[in-house]
Amino acid sequence: MTRNGPEIVDNPEAGRFEVLVDGEVAGFAEYRWTNAATAFTHTVIDPAFEGRGLGSALARGALDATRQAGSPVLPFCPFIRGYIQRHPDYLDLVPDDRRAEFELTPSSDQPDRS
Numbered sequence: 001m002t003r004n005g006p007e008i009v010d011n012p013e014a015g016r017f018e019v020l021v022d023g024e025v026a027g028f029a030e031y032r033w034t035n036a037a038t039a040f041t042h043t044v045i046d047p048a049f050e051g052r053g054l055g056s057a058l059a060r061g062a063l064d065a066t067r068q069a070g071s072p073v074l075p076f077c078p079f080i081r082g083y084i085q086r087h088p089d090y091l092d093l094v095p096d097d098r099r100a101e102f103e104l105t106p107s108s109d110q111p112d113r114s
Contacts, residue, residue, distance in 0.1 A: 008061025017062040019054050026054050029062045037072040043079040059083035063090050
């Protein structure tokens with residue numbers, strides 16, 4: 001068990017959000033940032049840390065930070081895309097005109113956060 005919960009940090013020099021467990025990098029979500037959007041391209045959790053929900057914590061933290069920065073999201077990474085599919089409150093981060101490209105469809109009962 002960890003002393004503290006996982007910490008999600010942005011490492012812009014490496015182009016990735018990292019999940020830290022007791023100060024150790026347990027995984028990361030790579031991204032490319034442009035003026036138009038943040039494109040998530042790849043997510044990895046170290047096998048030694050699998051099964052602890054760190055991937056979900058990482059996706060949630062990365063998407064929350066991206067929302068706070070006001071950047072749209074392009075989920076090229078299957079893990080991030082799957083997280084958005086399972087948590088449609090993040091769907092508004094994906095531009096309307098790009099959702100079909102990622103096979104993301106809006107649910108009529110979700111609030112509009114635009």
